[in-house]
Amino acid sequence: MVTQSGKLVQAIALQNQGDWATAARLFREILEDEPSNGAALYSLAVIALNQGDPAEGLAYCERGTRAAPHFAPLWFAQGSLLQTLGRRQEALASYDQALAIQPDYVEALVNSGALLRDLLRHQDALARFDRALALNPDYLPALANSAILLTEFKQGEQAIARFERLLQLNxxxxxxxxxxxxxxMHCADWNGFESARAAIVEGIRAGRKVCKSLxxxxxxxxxxxxxxxxRLFAHYYCPPPGPPLWRGERYTHDRxxxxxVSPDLREHPVGHLMAGVFEHHDKSRFETFAISLGPDDGSRLRGRMVQAFDHFIDARALGARQIAEQMRAMEVDIAVDLAGYTSDSRIEIFAHRPAPVQVNFLGYPGTLGVGFMDYLLADRQVIPPEHQPFYSERVAYLPDCYLPTDASIAIGPTPTRADCGLPDTGRVFCSFSQDYKISPPLWAVWMRVLAQVPDSVLWLASRGDTNRRNLQAAAQAQGIAPGRLxxxxRVPRVEDHLARYRLADLFLDTWPYNAHSTAADALMAGLPVVTYMGGAFPARVxxxxxxxxGMPELIATSLDGYADLIIELAHAPTRIAGLKERLRTERGHWPLFDTARFCRNLELAYASMLSQGY
Structure with a gap:
C-alpha cells in the first residue's frame, strides 16, 4: 500500500516529467484524505498555470493559503497566477507574503522584482534583485534583471560586469x-565590437534569440x-494570448x-513630437483617449496632454488584459501604439485585440513582427514601396514625412559659446544623439573630419563619466586631442536646449540608427543636418x-560620401550660412513644421484605415 508521503513523491516526480494529468489525479487523491496538504494544493495550482487555466490555479491557491497559511510556495504560486491575470497589486501582496514567511525565497524575490519594475518602481525592483544575488550570486534571472535595471540607472560598468558574468555562466x-x-555601446566600450556584432547578425539569421530588436x-x-x-523577438515576447476581445462587431459612434497608448505622455521625445498633434485633433470628428502607461512627471508637457484629450486614463497599475478589456468596453475604433518595443511599453495590450484597427506609430522605428497590428504609419522615404515585404503591418503612407513636430515651441534666447563650454572660434560639429548610436565605424569618420578641419570641435551629449572617458580615449587613439570633444x-527647458543648436555649424547624424526627434529639433532650430541615408527604417529618418x-543635398549614400560631404561643407562657410538662412526664413512654408497640416493628413489616414478595417 502506497503511503500518503509516497504518493506525494510519486506525483511530484510525474509532474516534473510532464505527465500532468496523472500527477493531478494523484494530488487530488491526496487531498481527499488530507484536504489541507499545502504541497498538493501548490502543485495543482502550478499544473493549472502550465495548462493555461489561471482561474483554476487561483482557486487552489486560495484554498491552500487558508488551509496552510505558512506554506510560502502557495503564496508564491498565487502571486504568479495573479500576475498572469493582470492583477498586479494583488500579485505583489502575495509575493510579499511569501517573503515574509521565507525571506530567502529567491524565486519570489526575482518575480516580485520584475513586477515592481513593471509598476515603474525601479529602485525597489533593483533592491529585490540584489537581495536574490546576495543569496545566490549566480542566479541567472537575478543577474539579467538587475543588469537591465542598472542600465536604466546609468550604472553601465556594473551592468556590463553582470551581463558578462551572465554569459560566462550561460x-x-x-x-x-x-x-x-x-x-x-552606451558606454562607448568598443572592445570586440565588430566580432560581437557579426556574431549577433549571424545568430539572428540562424533564428537564435541573441538580441532584442531595438x-x-x-x-x-x-x-x-x-x-x-x-519576428523572432515577437514570437517569444508577445504571442497571441487567446480569443480576441473585438470579434468583428460594428460600432456606430457619432465620432x-x-x-x-504610450508610456511617454510626459517629458519625453515622443511626448514633444505628439503634443501638438493631440491638440490639433478635430474634436467634431474624433473622440480622443489617452492610455498612459508611464509616470506622471508633473511637467508642463504632461499638463498640455491631459488637457488635449477628451479622456486621459492613467493605466499604470493595470495589467495588459485589464487595459485591453477597458478599451474594448469603451468601444475604441482605432488604437495607436506609440511605443513598440521601447522602454516600459506594453505591446501585449494589443495582442488581446481590443480594437478593430490597431496601428504601430512613431515611438519604434520599424515593424513589430506580429499579426495583430494592422498598420504602420510611415512615408515613402523611410519605407520605400519595395521594402514593404519586410514589414508585418500594412504600410500606411503619410504624404510629407511620418515624423510630427510641434510648431508651437518658442525657441529660447541663444546662449554664448562660453556658456556652453565651446571655444570662441572654429567650426562646431554637433551630435546630440543618444550615446548608443555611436559605433566605431561612425567614430572613425568623425575623427577623420576633425583631422581635416583644424580648430574644429565635436559637441556631444553624454550620459556619464564612463562614456566620456571612453570617447576621449577613442579620440586620442586616432590622433585627436581629447579636448576637442x-x-x-542637461538644461531643464526644451526651449533652451533648442537654442543651443544655433551655436553649431553642422549637425552630424548617426548611422545605422539616425537621429530622429533630435534631427527634427536641429532643423527646427535652424541647424543643417548631414546624414548617411542607409537601407533600413532607422537609418532613413x-x-x-x-x-x-527640400534639402536632399545634405544626404549621403555611403560612409565615405558622408565624410566627404561634411568636410566639403566645413570648408565652405558661405554655403553653411546659406543653408542656415533657408532654415530660418523658409521654416513657415515647409510641411515638416506645420503641425495642423500633419494632423489633418493623419486623420485622413485613420479614416481610411477604419473604412477598410470594417
Missing part, C-alpha cells in the same frame, strides 16, 4: 549577447535582417473613437526630414 542566455553589446537597430542597416529579428550638460524641407 553563453546561450536569451538575448544575452545583444544586452551586453548594447550596454557597451538594440539590433543600432547594429544592422539591413531591412530584411531587422524584419527577421523583430471616431481614437486611443493612443565638448560634452553638453533624417533623410526623410531633409527631403520634406
Amino acid at each position: 553563453p546561450g542566455y536569451d538575448y544575452g549577447p545583444g544586452l551586453l553589446l548594447y550596454e557597451k 538594440a539590433f537597430m543600432a547594429l544592422s542597416d539591413s531591412a530584411s535582417d531587422q524584419f527577421l529579428c523583430a 471616431i473613437r481614437l486611443a493612443y 565638448v560634452f553638453a550638460g 533624417a533623410g526623410s526630414l531633409l527631403h520634406a524641407i
Whole structure:
C-alpha cells in the first residue's frame, strides 16, 4: 500500500516529467484524505498555470493559503497566477507574503522584482534583485534583471560586469549577447565590437534569440535582417494570448473613437513630437483617449496632454488584459501604439485585440513582427514601396514625412559659446544623439573630419563619466586631442536646449540608427543636418526630414560620401550660412513644421484605415 508521503513523491516526480494529468489525479487523491496538504494544493495550482487555466490555479491557491497559511510556495504560486491575470497589486501582496514567511525565497524575490519594475518602481525592483544575488550570486534571472535595471540607472560598468558574468555562466542566455553589446555601446566600450556584432547578425539569421530588436537597430542597416529579428523577438515576447476581445462587431459612434497608448505622455521625445498633434485633433470628428502607461512627471508637457484629450486614463497599475478589456468596453475604433518595443511599453495590450484597427506609430522605428497590428504609419522615404515585404503591418503612407513636430515651441534666447563650454572660434560639429548610436565605424569618420578641419570641435551629449572617458580615449587613439570633444550638460527647458543648436555649424547624424526627434529639433532650430541615408527604417529618418524641407543635398549614400560631404561643407562657410538662412526664413512654408497640416493628413489616414478595417 502506497503511503500518503509516497504518493506525494510519486506525483511530484510525474509532474516534473510532464505527465500532468496523472500527477493531478494523484494530488487530488491526496487531498481527499488530507484536504489541507499545502504541497498538493501548490502543485495543482502550478499544473493549472502550465495548462493555461489561471482561474483554476487561483482557486487552489486560495484554498491552500487558508488551509496552510505558512506554506510560502502557495503564496508564491498565487502571486504568479495573479500576475498572469493582470492583477498586479494583488500579485505583489502575495509575493510579499511569501517573503515574509521565507525571506530567502529567491524565486519570489526575482518575480516580485520584475513586477515592481513593471509598476515603474525601479529602485525597489533593483533592491529585490540584489537581495536574490546576495543569496545566490549566480542566479541567472537575478543577474539579467538587475543588469537591465542598472542600465536604466546609468550604472553601465556594473551592468556590463553582470551581463558578462551572465554569459560566462550561460553563453546561450536569451538575448544575452545583444544586452551586453548594447550596454557597451552606451558606454562607448568598443572592445570586440565588430566580432560581437557579426556574431549577433549571424545568430539572428540562424533564428537564435541573441538580441532584442531595438538594440539590433543600432547594429544592422539591413531591412530584411531587422524584419527577421523583430519576428523572432515577437514570437517569444508577445504571442497571441487567446480569443480576441473585438470579434468583428460594428460600432456606430457619432465620432471616431481614437486611443493612443504610450508610456511617454510626459517629458519625453515622443511626448514633444505628439503634443501638438493631440491638440490639433478635430474634436467634431474624433473622440480622443489617452492610455498612459508611464509616470506622471508633473511637467508642463504632461499638463498640455491631459488637457488635449477628451479622456486621459492613467493605466499604470493595470495589467495588459485589464487595459485591453477597458478599451474594448469603451468601444475604441482605432488604437495607436506609440511605443513598440521601447522602454516600459506594453505591446501585449494589443495582442488581446481590443480594437478593430490597431496601428504601430512613431515611438519604434520599424515593424513589430506580429499579426495583430494592422498598420504602420510611415512615408515613402523611410519605407520605400519595395521594402514593404519586410514589414508585418500594412504600410500606411503619410504624404510629407511620418515624423510630427510641434510648431508651437518658442525657441529660447541663444546662449554664448562660453556658456556652453565651446571655444570662441572654429567650426562646431554637433551630435546630440543618444550615446548608443555611436559605433566605431561612425567614430572613425568623425575623427577623420576633425583631422581635416583644424580648430574644429565635436559637441556631444553624454550620459556619464564612463562614456566620456571612453570617447576621449577613442579620440586620442586616432590622433585627436581629447579636448576637442565638448560634452553638453542637461538644461531643464526644451526651449533652451533648442537654442543651443544655433551655436553649431553642422549637425552630424548617426548611422545605422539616425537621429530622429533630435534631427527634427536641429532643423527646427535652424541647424543643417548631414546624414548617411542607409537601407533600413532607422537609418532613413533624417533623410526623410531633409527631403520634406527640400534639402536632399545634405544626404549621403555611403560612409565615405558622408565624410566627404561634411568636410566639403566645413570648408565652405558661405554655403553653411546659406543653408542656415533657408532654415530660418523658409521654416513657415515647409510641411515638416506645420503641425495642423500633419494632423489633418493623419486623420485622413485613420479614416481610411477604419473604412477598410470594417
